[in-house]
Amino acid sequence: xxxxxxxxxxxxGFCIVQYGCIAHCFVEHIAEMVICSGPSMEPxxxxxxxxxxxxxxxxxxxxxxxxxxxxxxxSNPKMFLCxxxxxxxxxxxxxxxIQHSIxxxxxxxxxxxxxxxxxxxxxxxxxxxxxxxxRALCRIWPLNSIQMLT
Amino acid sequence: MGKANWLxxxxxxxxxxxxxxxxxxxxxxxxxxxxxxxxxxxxxxCDYVLLxxxxxxxxxxxxxxxxxxxxxxxxxxxxxxxxxxxxxxxxKPKSQSQSYVEVPKGFCWIEGExxxxxMDSNFFGPIPLGLxxxxxxxxxxxxxxxxxxxxxxxxxxxxxxxx
Numbered sequence: 111x112x113x114x115x116x117x118x119x120x121x122x123g124f125c126i127v128q129y130g131c132i133a134h135c136f137v138e139h140i141a142e143m144v145i146c147s148g149p150s151m152e153p154x155x156x157x158x159x160x161x162x163x164x165x166x167x168x169x170x171x172x173x174x175x176x177x178x179x180x181x182x183x184x185s186n187p188k189m190f191l192c193x194x195x196x197x198x199x200x201x202x203x204x205x206x207x208i209q210h211s212i213x214x215x216x217x218x219x220x221x222x223x224x225x226x227x228x229x230x231x232x233x234x235x236x237x238x239x240x241x242x243x244x245r246a247l248c249r250i251w252p253l254n255s256i257q258m259l260t
Numbered sequence: 261m262g263k264a265n266w267l268x269x270x271x272x273x274x275x276x277x278x279x280x281x282x283x284x285x286x287x288x289x290x291x292x293x294x295x296x297x298x299x300x301x302x303x304x305x306c307d308y309v310l311l312x313x314x315x316x317x318x319x320x321x322x323x324x325x326x327x328x329x330x331x332x333x334x335x336x337x338x339x340x341x342x343x344x345x346x347x348x349x350x351x352k353p354k355s356q357s358q359s360y361v362e363v364p365k366g367f368c369w370i371e372g373e374x375x376x377x378x379m380d381s382n383f384f385g386p387i388p389l390g391l392x393x394x395x396x397x398x399x400x401x402x403x404x405x406x407x408x409x410x411x412x413x414x415x416x417x418x419x420x421x422x423x
Contacts, residue, residue, distance in 0.1 A: 127276065128272050128275065128276060130279075131275040131276045131278070131279040132275045134275075134279045134282075134283070135275045135278050135279055135282075138279075138282055138283075139278075139282075171335050171336060182388070182390035183366070183390070184366060184367070184388040184390065185364065185365050185366035185367075185388070186365075186366050187319040187366060187388065187389040187390035187392075188318070188319065214333070215333050215334070216331065216332055216333040216334050216335055217332070237388075238330070238332035238333075238335070238387070238388065238391060239335035240329075240330030240331070240332065240335045240390075240391045241388060241390045241391060242335075
């Protein structure tokens with residue numbers, strides 16, 4: 111009786127671990143939902159919007175100008191940012207009327223859509239591509255403004 | 261056990277394996293001479309190290325730790341270096357042209373052991389902590405050098421003990 115009970119408990123435990131791992135793999139390597147906060151990407155993404163971010167194109171380091179990406183903040187590794195790619199390696203970025211900056215190899219230049227209220231590459235410079243976690247694919251919440259972001 | 265059953269258990273094992281490798285630990289081969297003499301002391305053979313991802317899940321690292329990180333210059337390459345300075349530290353870079361550098365918040369300063377042949381912070385400056393993926397804790401192969409990597413009294417040592 112006890113042995114039967116234990117076997118069943120073990121079976122259920124293994125099932126939980128197995129499905130937990132499948133879910134973990136999906137979230138880590140395929141796609142996940144992200145809740146955005148902050149005004150830096152207005153008017154594309156507003157605070158508390160839910161977007162789907164995919165991790166497949168970023169694994170192959172295919173970055174294009176105009177993509178919206180989710181990345182770890184360079185100054186705080188536990189915080190994630192959502193910005194738009196403005197420059198890829200080799201691009202010449204205009205900082206002000208006199209100065210230019212060239213995006214180095216393996217880096218990207220990011221800016222928020224809300225230029226007046228965004229802390230981005232204009233303040234911390236180009237960001238290593240290794241910090242990018244995913245690319246925003248579409249917005250799924252609020253329901254009346256579902257749209258693709260690519 | 262039939263073939264279908266065997267296949268099913270294999271399929272159920274794959275996600276468990278991937279999850280383990282991406283969040284707990286994995287074994288990697290060390291290429292290059294930048295960490296001599298601690299790793300790859302003999303250029304002919306390559307060491308294999310145990311990289312612990314769980315230990316750096318909160319990005320808590322200490323000076324002296326050997327860490328694996330994504331190269332800031334090439335996101336497809338993985339580097340293995342030692343942490344020299346954390347945020348707030350003032351570092352004198354090895355290259356003569358630069359003056360003192362203060363490591364900014366959320367960044368760290370990494371160097372290889374073999375200063376003359378290492379692509380490290382002396383070349384590309386401080387790196388964001390977010391690039392760190394794992395901490396090297398043991399050498400696992402070759403067996404004659406299998407040991408735990410320790411940092412004590414400002415010196416990195418390889419302690420021969422069972423793990």
